[in-house]
Amino acid sequence: MENILKIEHVKKYYGESSVITKALNGINFSIEKGEFVAIMGSSGSGKTTLLNCISTIGTVTSGTVFINDFDITKMNENELSDFRRTELGFIFQDFNLLDTLTIEENIALSSIINHQNPNEIEKRIQEIAIQLGIEGILKKFPYEVSGGQKQRCACARALIQSPKLILADEPTGALDSKSSRMLLETMIKMNQGLKATILMVTHDAFSASFVSRILFLKDGKIFNEIRKGEKTRKEFFEEILDVLNLLGGDVDLVK
Amino acid sequence: MLILLNKLAIRNVKRSMKDYVIYLITVTLAFSFLFALNLVSNAKEVLALSNIMENFKMVMIVVNFIVVLIICFLINYTSKFMFQKRSKEFGTYLILGIKKNQITKLFTLENLLLGVFSFLLSFPIGYFFSMLLSFIMMNIFELPALIKINLSMEAFFLSFLSFLLIYFFVLFFLRKRMKKLKIYDLLYLEKKNETAKIPTKIRHYGFFLSLSLGILAFLLFDNQFKSIGVEPSMTIILISFFFMILSIYGITLTLADFLVKFVLKSKNRKYKKDYLFITRTFSSKIKTMSFTMGTLTFLITLTLIALNLSSLMKGMFEYQIKRNAPYEIIISKKGMDFAEEFQIIKENYSITEQFHYQDYQDTNNNIRNKIQKEEHFGWKEIDNIIKLSDLNQLLLLQQKEPMYLNEFEFSILCSKEIRKELNQMDVNQITLANQITLQKKEIKSDGYYSNLSFGLSYIIVVPDEAVKDLPSNLNHLIINTKEKTNENLASELSFQLAPDICKKTDKGYDICYYLSNLVVRGQKIATNKGMLTICSFVCFYMAFIFISVAGTILAIQSLSDATKYKYRYTVLKKLGVRKENIRKTILKQLLLFFLFPVIYPIIISFFTIFSMNRIFQISLETNTTYFTYFIINLFLFIIIYFIYFLATYFGYKKNIDE
Known part of the structure; x- marks a missing residue:
């Protein structure tokens, strides 16, 4: 299988010379095409820092990040812009939808920037909207729909360019448990039905139990890795809890 | 692509209009005044009013330049402010792969649209203002009919030039800000703690230091106006002015901490009513925008001093008329x-x-x-x-x-x-x-x-x-x-009394020198009123712009806080504070916020008029006339300022109640 994401010796240090925080302290891993991977860890373990480095929002102190065989640590600003637009999709905890645009326009924004054919854009939006169950709210504005719907709209926006990799930062963080479950099922659909490769950061064991592989971070290093394999979701959930107990720290165990 | 960007810009402008009504009104008014005064100072009939009106045109060019700088400050401040408020939105654009220069274009377009909107609106309003000014002048110069103000190309050109100048600087700074941007900062700006710009220790001593500097400035200034006949040294006045500016900024930067220390020191005060909440909210606000507050305080100081100076001049001219021409x-x-x-x-x-x-x-x-x-x-x-x-x-x-x-x-x-x-x-x-x-x-x-x-x-x-x-x-x-006598009679009588120093022209008489043995009140008034008109126009115009700018910035700040810190009031509500008490708290808080940059200027302006009065009093009705002027000007200032305060208060209440 081809590697979509390959991370080699990534380090990220914060602070001055006297007080250095080693947020990431030499991380190596890779994600294959079609995988749904979660990164877990307690607060301060470096999850978000890692995601920022992959998503080109932040920079690494040393090491290399390959996405689809491109080394993003060597790209300039404009190249990164294009790269983000064509190769990456984002889902945030607090949605980051633009409230001056309708749901449909929010989804279309990056396609329009790509100068795509309006008819094709519309067709694609319809396709994705039906898959994600938001076809009825396309003409509404973000403030007129629920949090769960907003997050599914964000998923649609992430999917529209058929990116190589979708990055999700605590996507269920602002949702109630019912909406969370619906969203995760949507993401499974994205992963299996639409063949999207997804990397999700979460500290919630329930959310993590939906994925196929989990990396555990502790003190800026990969501490453990487990795979779902043939296990049921319940068995996998139990296994996650075991690792989290081993890991210690303030992790939400119960949901 | 451009279609959507334009659409976005227009939608954002529409939304901004709601949030920035007060700002838009102020900018429109400022542009309108700019245009009106350009119209008036370029009207031929105005220039023909009196010889001295030639200077009026020159003075107005200088004054307009200062006003342009101030408007520039306001627009730049607001655009910076809008930018901060929408940082997350811009971050989202960036993360969706929109290039930075496209976002810069979008934001530039929005700012320009707002500017052009105000600018276009300023033409009809400015024309209306110019007619009002013409009416005022008709009364001042006791003219039989309104002065006709033509829509001169020169006025349009000058206004347009000011507009270009303002937006050249605003967009220059905007682009500079945009260049430095990082996605990370944009996305996480809201989550950052607001940091105080100056360490606490310096703040504490700084307050007393600034206060002493202020007193020193006053003593230096006062010393220059000890008695009549002693020429005030311009250097020392400038030095005292410089000290005063330092003191103003110093006090604004340090007063918040001083207040907090004072209020929170005693337990009685700390837990009395809503003191704790108000003090903390207030000081965090002041600390994060202390430099802006300093500038506002400085602007208000200038306003009050300008108003006072204009009154002193006016009083002096009126007294001179009485003294020189008690009879027609x-x-x-x-x-x-x-x-x-x-x-x-x-x-x-x-x-x-x-x-x-x-x-x-x-x-x-x-x-x-x-x-x-x-x-x-x-x-x-x-x-x-x-x-x-x-x-x-x-x-x-x-x-x-x-x-x-x-x-x-x-x-x-x-x-x-x-x-x-x-x-x-x-x-x-x-x-x-x-x-x-x-x-x-x-x-x-x-x-x-x-x-x-x-x-x-x-x-x-x-x-x-x-x-x-x-x-x-x-x-x-x-x-x-x-x-009432007029200049014409003076010419005729001068010609009669001393034909050799006066020449007759086709149009009538042309005075070459004033005769010391002839006093015609109408002539004295005409000469003095020209000066007086220029002086008052300039002072009131600048005062109005300064107050509006200060009021607008305070209003924008407060109104955005109303949205940003809505949860603070929700928390208070949940803790069982009644609605009317929350309103009272808001009122107190806003009052404090609006009063803060006014108190020091009132003190400074009082002391300066007090010193200057030593020179002016011989030309004023009584030795305490200056105090009346001080009170009247303060009142005038407070009326305009109060309008901004009220607008802010009701806006704030609406935001919280929603």
């Missing part, structure tokens, strides 16, 4: 025959009151010889004397109390400038040239006017019998008319 016409000359002058006056005017008298010369020079100060000499060598009955007649025409003298008594009537020296002089007894000896009764300034003594700053008043055998000096004709 005064003619002084050697001969007794005024027939021709009467002829000229009667042509266009109906005489209501007239009085003719003579003054006398005393070659003994009892007073003149004792004058020490050179600047009090005047250009005449011989003491002037007036009969008591003549003086009382003159006083009566001014509706003033008559003077009383016993036999063998004299009084001196003098200008305020010379009074102090005369009081110190040893002149309790004088002997006139006719050997009559008189005792001094009093020295007065009330009712004195400059042409009374003609060439000196005082006149000796004696009982009627005491002028026996004294040589007469000049004949004076005093006339009051039913109609």
Whole structure:
């Protein structure tokens, strides 16, 4: 299988010379095409820092990040812009939808920037909207729909360019448990039905139990890795809890 | 792609309009005033009003430049503010792969759209303002009809130039800000803690340091206005001005901490009512925008000082009119025959009151010889004397109390400038040239006017019998008319009195010099009013712009806080605080916020007018006139400022209640 994401010796240090925080302290891993991977860890373990480095929002102190065989640590600003637009999709905890645009326009924004054919854009939006169950709210504005719907709209926006990799930062963080479950099922659909490769950061064991592989971070290093394999979701959930107990720290165990 | 960007920009502008109504109104008003004054100062008929109006045009160019800078400050501040508020939105654009220069384009377009909207709107409003100004001028100059203000190309051009200049700088700074952006900062800006810009320790000492600096500035300034005749040193005034600016910024930067320390020190105060909540909210606000607050305080200080200065000038001009031209016409000359002058006056005017008298010369020079100060000499060598009955007649025409003298008594009537020296002089007894000896009764300034003594700053008043055998000096004709006199009459009379210094032109008379033996009130008023108009226009115009800018920035800040910190009030509500108490808290908080940049300027402006009054008081009605001016100006300031406060309060309440 081809590697979509390959991370080699990534380090990220914060602070001055006297007080250095080693947020990431030499991380190596890779994600294959079609995988749904979660990164877990307690607060301060470096999850978000890692995601920022992959998503080109932040920079690494040393090491290399390959996405689809491109080394993003060597790209300039404009190249990164294009790269983000064509190769990456984002889902945030607090949605980051633009409230001056309708749901449909929010989804279309990056396609329009790509100068795509309006008819094709519309067709694609319809396709994705039906898959994600938001076809009825396309003409509404973000403030007129629920949090769960907003997050599914964000998923649609992430999917529209058929990116190589979708990055999700605590996507269920602002949702109630019912909406969370619906969203995760949507993401499974994205992963299996639409063949999207997804990397999700979460500290919630329930959310993590939906994925196929989990990396555990502790003190800026990969501490453990487990795979779902043939296990049921319940068995996998139990296994996650075991690792989290081993890991210690303030992790939400119960949901 | 561009279609969507434009659409986005227009939608964002629409949304911004709701949030920034106050800002838009202020910018539109500022542009309107700019346009109106450009129209007025370029109108041919305005320039023809008086010779001095030529200067008006020049002054307005300089003033407009200052106003352009201030508008620039406001727009730049607001665009920076909008940018911060929408940082997350911009971050989202970036993360979706929109390039930075496209976002810059979008934001530039939005700012320009808002600007163009205000600018276009300013033309009709400005034209309306110019008609108002024309109406005001009609009243000031007592013109028979409104001055016609043409829509001159020059005014359009000047306004457009100002607009370009403003947006050139604003967009320049905007692009510079955009260049430095990082996605990370944009996305997480909201989550960042607001940091105080200056360490606490420095703040604590800084307060006392700044206060002492302020006092030093005042002492330096005050020292320059110790007494009349001492030329104030421009260098020292500038230094004290510089210290004052430092002190203003210093105090604004440090006062919040001082207050917090003061309130939170005592437990009684800390837990009384909503003090804790208000103090904490207030100080966090001030700390994060202390530099802006300093600038606002500085602007308000300038406003108050400008208003005060304008009042002092106005008072001085009015008093000068009274002192120089208490009657419509005064003619002084050697001969007794005024027939021709009467002829000229009667042509266009109906005489209501007239009085003719003579003054006398005393070659003994009892007073003149004792004058020490050179600047009090005047250009005449011989003491002037007036009969008591003549003086009382003159006083009566001014509706003033008559003077009383016993036999063998004299009084001196003098200008305020010379009074102090005369009081110190040893002149309790004088002997006139006719050997009559008189005792001094009093020295007065009330009712004195400059042409009374003609060439000196005082006149000796004696009982009627005491002028026996004294040589007469000049004949004076005093006339009051039913109609108000004008410059034209002055020209005609000057031509009659001294044909050699005046030339007749096709259009009428052209005065070459003012005659010192002729006073026509209409002419004096016209000259002074020109100056006065320029002065007041400039001061009020700048004051208005400064207050509006300060009010707008405070309003924008407060209103955005209302949205940003809505949860604070939700928490209060959940903790069981009643709705009306929350409103009271908001009112107190806003009041504090709006008062903060005003208090120090009030103190400073009071002390400056107090110092300047030492120079101005001799030309003012009374020694305490300045205080009346101070109060009136403060009131005027507060009215405009209060409108901004009210708008903010209701906006804030609406935001919280939603």
